Amino acid sequence: MLRSLDIRDMLIIDRLELSFQPGLNVLTGETGAGKSILLDALGFVLGWRGRAELVRVGAAQGEVVAVFELPPHHPAHAVLQEAGLPAGDELILRRVNTREGRKTAWVNDRRAGGEVLRALSDCLVELHGQQDDRGLLNPRAHRALLDAFGDHDAALAATRIAWRARAAADKALAEAETRLAALRAEEDFLRHAVGELDRLAPEAGEEAVLDARRREMQAADRVREDIARAHAALGHGEGAEGRMGDALCWLEGAADGTAGRLDEAVAALGRALAELGEATDAIETCLEAIEVDPGALEATEERLFAIRAMARKHGVLSDDLSALADDLHARLDALDAGAHDLADLQKARADADAAYLDAAQALSAARRDAALRLDAAMAGELAPLKMERASFATRILPAEPGPDGMDAVAFTVATNPGAPAGPLDKIASGGELSRFLLALKVCLARGASPLTLIFDEIDRGVGGATADAVGRRLAQLATSAQVLVVTHSPQVAARGAHHWRVEKQVSDGVTLSTVIPLDLAARVDEIARMLSGDTITDEARAAARTLLAG
Template identity: 70%
Template sequence: MLRALEIRDMLIIDRLELAFRPGLNVLTGETGAGKSILLDSLGFVLGWRGRADLVRQGADQGEVTAVFDLSPGHAARAVLADAGLPEADELILRRVNTADGRKTGWVNDRRASGEVLRRLSDTLVELHGQHDDRGLLDPRGHRAILDLYGDLDDALRATRAAWRARSDARRALDEAEAQLAAVREEEDFLRHAVAELEKLAPEAGEEDALDARRRAMQAAEKIREDIARAGQALGPDGAEGAMADALRWLDGAADRADGRLDEPVAALARAMSELDEAARGVADCLDALEFDPSELEDTEERLFAIRGLARKHHVLADELPELATTLSERLAALDAGEARLGALRRGVSEADAAYDAAAEALGEARAAAATRLDRAVSAELAPLKMDRAVFTTRLEPATPGPEGRESVTFTVATNPGAPAGPLNKIASGGELSRFLLALKVCLSQERDAGVTMIFDEIDRGVGGATADAVGRRLQALAGDGQVLVVTHSPQVAALGAHHWRVEKRVDGEVTTSTVVPLGTPDREGEIARMLSGDTVTDEARAAARKLLAG
């Protein structure tokens, strides 16, 4: 609910503070007194796009502050949370417009963009009038209004879910078809590459192992001859035989050498032992270096094959096993592709059928709701002296989407036999106002709680009993909420729970506009003025008292 509005230096308003209340709030005043300035100022602080020259002449800046009370579950709280703004039971919006056109907004003393203000305004205020393109006159919102009226949340959720499932199924099929088409283009390559890799069957680390074995065999080939010669020189035909002969000869002479050969014999025995160990080591080495010449050839052939295949596929040799797995999987996907596509196509068909069923149910529910809405609006038009007009909620086929398969447009035919057309193109000013009011009355139970409804001269062009019917419907709308009405109708003004008069004052060369709250005596005079004009007669005052008495 809008609790307070403070305006400073905006157009012809110097400083103005208004305290609004629940129920029906009416603002009256002569034409040109500044009633529209109040709405311009409220629209400015709510972030609406409007006239640019709002700052009062001679002032550096204009400023508007609006204070709203928020109920615990008010939709504005979600907007505040989403924008990271502080949340409280009191919402204070403030916006400044400098003389050079710069605009700055605050929400609960935190800087906020015009977009955030507009999102908040959608939860706080509804403006209805002949020039309202944000609410009931906007055909883009008619489908949502009908869904709200018909309480179609469940059907709408089911349709949205079916649309998402349908979109997911189609996307999966498209991706699979694209992947399969790409794989088909390289089918010959895949089959040849997989066969080649499977035949060679390279293993991770195999290149290093083969290279080490190859180097070892190449080295053995070069050194084995020298090692064999060394082994031969150490053997019986070499050092071992010579030392054995020397030891035998010394042993035979030792008994006659008076012990002089004991040490040489011992040393020679030790040398024989070391020589034997060296010979065994050489023999072991020769055994280790023993290889089949064909093994070197086989090793080199496999090593070169692995390296050649790696170069061919532009990968490292150790990456060949992983490449083999990847190419095999792509080939398997190709082989299994048609079967998978078949399953995906069946999934798309099932998702299409599910969406068609959900959209059909939603469409039928909309058609039923449209019939109820048309009857309800027609019932409201009769007391508004428009019983010959026809209101029709038109459903037409539209591009399928998450919201269903039909567009919704509110149309009217103002006279029997006249062609029906969009609400904002067919009805005249006074007729349009009454159509809007009738529609709003029918939708009042479905509107969001806590929204302030503003009607800008919605009673223009009507009077007498029709104006009284308009006022009573506005009064009913305000019964459990808050309605602000800018009106020239005394019948409407008399039904207000709270009354303000907008006045224009001229002081020298300066014109200002102000708003005066009216008590019962002043209301009588204001309604009498609205009835009779500049000269208020006793008859007009009597008529005003009668209107106020109900």
């Protein structure tokens, strides 16, 4: 509920404080007194698009403060939470407009942008007038209005859940088809690569082991050549052992004729031959131990080079070939299992589609039933508004499936029997449109509304019994919502629970607008003025009292 509106230096208002009440709030005054300025100011603080020049002449800046009461579950709380703004049982909107056109807004004393203001506006205030473009004349809102009238919350929730499940199944199937198509595109490569890797069967760390073994065998081959040369140098025949043996034989043969002078030499050569024999035996044992099989070295080199070549081919490290083989196997397994998995996903998609279709069709049936009830309710509302010859029809047409079902909804009217039906704003004249909108709003009202409803001269072009019917329906709306009405109709004004008169005054050459709350006596005079004009007669006052008495 809008509790107060404080306006400073806006258009022809220097300072104005208004305190609004629950129920039907009526604003009256002569044409040009400034009633529309109040709506301009309210629209400004709510972030609506409006006049470019709002600051009062001579002022540096204009300011509007609007205070709303918010019950605990009001939808504005969600907007505040999403915007990270403080929330409570009171919402204070403040917006300043400088002479240079710079606009700054605060929500509960925190800076806020125009988008936040407009989001709050959508759940705080609803404006209706003959040029209504924020409410009932917007065809995109008709489906939601019909759903609210029909109390389709449960059916809508079921449809939205089914739509999300259908979308998820669609996504899963599309992703699986994309993956399977990619795998099929590389099937030849996968099968060839897996075959090569399986035949090679590389193991992590195997390259290092093979390289070390290869180096060891290559080194052993070179060492064996040196040892073999040493063995040949020490061996029999031309080797050291053969020569020393010959020398010992020669010395032993000559020792008898040397009176023992060769005994030490003979003994030393004997010992040397014994040590030389031991050395030769050790060399022979070593040669046997390090003998390298040329086939083993060749096999080791071949496997080492094969692993390195495979790693280069796939652009990975040799130690990663085993992991690559596992990955390629997994992709190949996925390809082989893909057709079965795809069939499962296709079935899940078909099941989700059937579930969505059931939910959407149930919602469509509920909408058709609600449309009949709404059309009947509108027929009952139009007759008292002197539009018994007019007709209202809710059209439900097929639409692209979506989270809110498969229907497009449009409110259409025909003002005369036999005339073609069409959109509200295309068929109805100004006065007719006002009454259509009012009747529709009365029919759509369900329970306590979280919105403050504003009707700007919606009774223009009607009078007498029709105006009285308009006033009664506005009063009926005000039993479940706060309603603000700007009106020139005395019949409507008389139905107000709270009444203000907008006046324009000229002081020292400056025109200013002010708003005065009216007590019962002042209301009689104001309604009498609306009935008779500038000269208020006793008859007019009597008529005003009759209207107020209801």
